[in-house]
Amino acid sequence: MIRLREFRLNTLPVSGKLLCTLFLICMGVGFAFSQLNVFFTYNRADGIAGFSLQDIVLTYYGQPDVLLVESKLNGTMREHLDNEYERNSLINWAKGGAEKEKSNEAKSIILKNCLLCHTAGGAAAFAPFDTLSTVSAVFTRINNGISIPRLITLSHIHMISIGVVFALSGIIFLFTPINEKLKMILLIFPFGSLLMDVFSWWLTKRIPVFAIAVFIGGVFTVIGFFIQFVISLLTMWRSSGEST
Ligand code: HEC
Numbered sequence: 001m002i003r004l005r006e007f008r009l010n011t012l013p014v015s016g017k018l019l020c021t022l023f024l025i026c027m028g029v030g031f032a033f034s035q036l037n038v039f040f041t042y043n044r045a046d047g048i049a050g051f052s053l054q055d056i057v058l059t060y061y062g063q064p065d066v067l068l069v070e071s072k073l074n075g076t077m078r079e080h081l082d083n084e085y086e087r088n089s090l091i092n093w094a095k096g097g098a099e100k101e102k103s104n105e106a107k108s109i110i111l112k113n114c115l116l117c118h119t120a121g122g123a124a125a126f127a128p129f130d131t132l133s134t135v136s137a138v139f140t141r142i143n144n145g146i147s148i149p150r151l152i153t154l155s156h157i158h159m160i161s162i163g164v165v166f167a168l169s170g171i172i173f174l175f176t177p178i179n180e181k182l183k184m185i186l187l188i189f190p191f192g193s194l195l196m197d198v199f200s201w202w203l204t205k206r207i208p209v210f211a212i213a214v215f216i217g218g219v220f221t222v223i224g225f226f227i228q229f230v231i232s233l234l235t236m237w238r239s240s241g242e243s244t
Pocket residue numbers: 041068069072073076077080081090110113114115116117118123124126127138146147
């Protein structure tokens with residue numbers, strides 16, 4: 001009977017190796033897509049293509065002297081409007097207090113361009129534009145960055161789902177034949193990066209300079225996972241004779 005601490009991945013039967021490999025590949029592809037998602041959602045927060053620290057600052061800290069809708073219509077929401085005229089029209093209506101009396105034009109633009117997502121079940125259900133009062137509430141808000149309820153939602157989803165992925169990939173990685181100290185560091189690395197990433201969102205909401213920590217945490221989270229991914233796969237499929 002082999003003892004657990006001596007057990008190595010390459011002694012698994014092929015079925016076990018397939019399970020671990022397919023799991024790691026699915027998680028790797030999932031990670032790649034999640035990073036693309038972050039890129040496409042936030043790279044235009046500052047209205048300029050390409051991901052920058054300014055995008056992170058605008059997303060979490062905001063722009064305290066500008067209306068939220070104005071920064072969004074100059075940034076991530078810009079592409080949903082057909083022309084400059086519509087954009088100016090919405091921004092001016094918002095600056096005028098988003099009043100009911102002057103809402104006709106704004107209403108038709110919102111119906112045509114925004115309601116698809118800004119309604120229950122849509123991609124932006126957290127900021128619904130279904131009634132004039134909910135529209136006015138969002139349109140008259142200063143850009144204070146991401147809201148606390150949304151930050152709570154994002155934080156718990158990230159911590160729990162990515163934490164479970166790291167736990168499972170970490171269990172596979174435990175049985176690779178590398179140096180024990182190095183293994184400990186590589187096991188802590190992705191969890192530490194994840195904690196740094198999520199906590200820095202909260203810090204950036206208060207102090208913009210922490211955007212750097214958000215960026216580094218995010219990049220290290222991905223690197224941490226891929227180091228485990230590569231070492232696990234390479235050592236798993238080596239024949240048992242060579243590993244020790
Ligand atoms: C394809 C889906 C989609 C469309 C269409 C869309 N939005 Fe959004 N909107 C989102 C998503 C997703 C977010 C959250 C990400 C972000 O803030 O960039 C968002 C966020 C916002 C926010 C910030 C809300 C908050 O509480 O943080 C505003 C304001 C906004 N959109 C305005 C608009 C306006 C005005 C239009 C129409 C011109 C529009 N959006 C069209 C998906 C959409």
